[in-house]
Amino acid sequence: MKFDRYILLLILLILWQVLCGLEVIPTHLLPSPFKILLGLKDLVIIGMPPGHLLPNHVLYSLYRVGLGFFAAVLLGIPAGLLLGWSPGLRRITNPLVELVRPIPPLAWIPIAILWFGIGMKSAAFIIFLGAFFPILLNTVSGVLAINPIYFEVAQTLNAKKKDIFFKVLIPGSIPSIFVGMRIGVGIGWMTLVAAEFTGVRTGYGLGYMIMTARDIQRPDEILAGMLVIGLIGYLINGGLKACERRFVKWRA
Amino acid sequence: MRIADCEIKNNIIDFRDVTFVFEGKTPLFSDLTLSIEKGAFYLVQGPSGAGKTTFLRLITRLEEPVSGEIRFQDKPFDSYSPPVLRRSLLYIQQTPTVMDGSVAENLLMPFSFKNNSHLTQPGHEKLGALLREVHLEDVGLDDHAMNLSVGQIQRLCLVRGLLLSPEMLLLDEPTSALDRESAQAVMALIERLNVESGLTILIVTHKTYGQDRIKPRYLVIEEGRIEESS
Numbered sequence: 001m002k003f004d005r006y007i008l009l010l011i012l013l014i015l016w017q018v019l020c021g022l023e024v025i026p027t028h029l030l031p032s033p034f035k036i037l038l039g040l041k042d043l044v045i046i047g048m049p050p051g052h053l054l055p056n057h058v059l060y061s062l063y064r065v066g067l068g069f070f071a072a073v074l075l076g077i078p079a080g081l082l083l084g085w086s087p088g089l090r091r092i093t094n095p096l097v098e099l100v101r102p103i104p105p106l107a108w109i110p111i112a113i114l115w116f117g118i119g120m121k122s123a124a125f126i127i128f129l130g131a132f133f134p135i136l137l138n139t140v141s142g143v144l145a146i147n148p149i150y151f152e153v154a155q156t157l158n159a160k161k162k163d164i165f166f167k168v169l170i171p172g173s174i175p176s177i178f179v180g181m182r183i184g185v186g187i188g189w190m191t192l193v194a195a196e197f198t199g200v201r202t203g204y205g206l207g208y209m210i211m212t213a214r215d216i217q218r219p220d221e222i223l224a225g226m227l228v229i230g231l232i233g234y235l236i237n238g239g240l241k242a243c244e245r246r247f248v249k250w251r252a
Numbered sequence: 253m254r255i256a257d258c259e260i261k262n263n264i265i266d267f268r269d270v271t272f273v274f275e276g277k278t279p280l281f282s283d284l285t286l287s288i289e290k291g292a293f294y295l296v297q298g299p300s301g302a303g304k305t306t307f308l309r310l311i312t313r314l315e316e317p318v319s320g321e322i323r324f325q326d327k328p329f330d331s332y333s334p335p336v337l338r339r340s341l342l343y344i345q346q347t348p349t350v351m352d353g354s355v356a357e358n359l360l361m362p363f364s365f366k367n368n369s370h371l372t373q374p375g376h377e378k379l380g381a382l383l384r385e386v387h388l389e390d391v392g393l394d395d396h397a398m399n400l401s402v403g404q405i406q407r408l409c410l411v412r413g414l415l416l417s418p419e420m421l422l423l424d425e426p427t428s429a430l431d432r433e434s435a436q437a438v439m440a441l442i443e444r445l446n447v448e449s450g451l452t453i454l455i456v457t458h459k460t461y462g463q464d465r466i467k468p469r470y471l472v473i474e475e476g477r478i479e480e481s482s
Contacts, residue, residue: 153349156312157362158338158416167364171351 031220036227039220043228048209048221058228060204061192064120068127068195069188076132076184077177080139085169090140097136105130105191119201126195131184138183142176143169178244182237189233263326264290264420264452265311270320272303272310280306281476283320288420291450293443293466295457298473304456305346307473308422311454312343335367342418346425346456348405355383355400356393359412374415382411387437402429407438414445420452421445427459435459 013033019025020032027035043054083090105126112122146169154168196207206229213221265288273279280303288294288311296304309315310322313334322329324337350358356379363373376393383391386407391400397408406429413421421442427435443465445451454471470481 147349149345149347149349150351152314153345154365155314155334156338156343156345157365157412158335158367159362159365160335160367163365163367167361 029219031223035220036223039218040224040227043209043221043224048213048218048225049203052203052209054209054228056204057206057209057225058232060200060202061196061206061229062232064123064195064205065127065185065188065192067120067124068129069131069185071124071128072131072135072184072188073181076135076180077139080136080177080180081143081165081169081173083136084140084143084173085165097133101133101137105187106194109194123195123200123205126191127188130187130191134183134187135177135180138176138180139173142173142180145176146172174247175244178240178247182240182244185236185240186233189229189236192229262290263287264324266321266323266326267310268321268323270310270317270322272306272315272317279318279476281310281317281478284476284478286471286478286480288452288454290419290452291446293446293453293468294471295455295468296471296473297457302473303476304473305424307471307478308343308424308454308456311420311422312341313337314343339367339416340419341422342413342416342420343422344409344413344424344426346428348402348409348429350397350400350405350408352398353396354393355391355395355397355408358397358408359393359415362412362416368416371416379411379415382414383408385437385441386411387434403431403434406430407434410438410441418451420454423453423455425456425458427457440465 016025017032017034020027020030020035025032031039040054042048043057045053047053048057083093108126108129109122112125116122116125150168150172151164154164159167192205193207193210196205196211200208206225210222210225213219213225267284267286270281270284271279272281272284296307298304306315310317313329324332324340329337351361353361356376359379360373362368363371379393383389383393388404388407388411391404391408397405400408406426410423410426423442426442427438430438442453442455446453447466472479472481
């Protein structure tokens with residue numbers, strides 16, 4: 001059955017709705033699923049704050065996450081390939097990577113505001129930091145996981161280093177690169193709310209929308225916003241998985 | 253085994269006092285001096301761990317000696333870059349390895365390497381003919397290479413190497429995963445290339461040689477020495 005995997009989710013939603021109806025769950029803290037759907041409708045029609053409609057919040061957030069994520073991809077993948085390729089480079093950069101990697105993206109918020117001011121750049125920078133390290137480290141481990149026999153076979157078939165890099169190393173590390181991208185975009189979404197905490201001058205963004213809903217005590221709209229973030233993250237993950245299936249057939 | 257002599261122009265490979273050692277171990281070869289004659293057909297034999305594979309890897313510069321000199325066509329190895337050297341000396345590993353793609357993509361993959369740009373990419377007809385010659389008539393060019401059996405992949409790797417027109421073929425157990433009939437087809441092809449095209453052949457094998465079209469020369473590796481025996 002195609003939909004059997006959603007059965008547990010459905011049961012939990014029904015249970016949640018029933019418990020809210022019986023007032024076992026205080027709805028001012030956790031509204032019922034139905035109330036959240038009504039909140040979602042309000043977000044689409046009325047907006048939060050009023051006039052700032054959900055589709056626009058989504059577009060602005062996608063833009064920020066896209067900017068941070070693509071910067072992480074553009075820097076993380078080539079850097080990861082080079083670090084995987086060169087043991088010397090890996091050895092030199094390892095202390096720096098291991099020092100910076102454990103710093104939570106949220107800890108960067110004050111310095112991001114100082115560097116980039118309040119707005120798009122600082123938000124994208126925070127998302128970039130969340131996405132960069134998973135992409136970098138998965139790319140490195142993808143290169144290191146390639147069976148050395150592939151490099152040797154390419155060598156015996158007269159491949160130069162450049163050919164080995166582009167025709168063995170890159171295709172061979174694609175599965176890990178995609179894993180890194182999926183983790184990276186996931187963390188990017190996770191840091192979105194915090195990134196939009198830094199202030200959004202446009203008044204748009206899912207994180208901004210949720211924080212505004214909190215200010216006026218609308219838990220239904222807070223949860224509806226969270227649901228939208230989850231759904232978009234789910235769809236992006238699905239899209240990347242579909243891309244992965246297309247590319248992975250070329251792996252070494 | 254003929255003792256190396258740089259005046260003999262008919263040698264394709266010369267080892268001069270070559271010593272090779274894996275890090276932290278006792279030398280595998282010490283002061284090894286020998287020559288491989290151009291156009292000859294050699295079988296390399298010896299007990300497991302004697303250094304048969306390492307011998308082939310030294311010839312193709314996948315390993316480097318700690319001392320001594322290896323020469324190709326009377327010039328030191330150092331005067332060739334490894335990729336240029338390997339245009340002439342083709343080594344096919346014991347572990348047959350293909351990329352994740354079709355049979356045709358695998359066979360033609362080396363032609364995408366810049367170092368092979370001097371070669372003309374063969375058409376599908378030639379590929380099909382070569383596959384038939386090694387008893388791979390059931391394998392289509394569009395078949396997925398990773399779905400083939402180990403024996404089929406082993407023959408596919410041989411065909412992939414032959415398409416690069418080497419001067420010397422170094423094969424590590426090329427028939428280890430093959431049934432008798434397929435092994436005979438592979439050996440017949442190698443023999444034909446040796447007789448008709450003058451391809452120098454060096455085969456590591458544990459099997460006894462059952463063909464009688466040519467008389468192979470035997471190189472026996474034992475305790476760090478390589479001796480030629482009949």
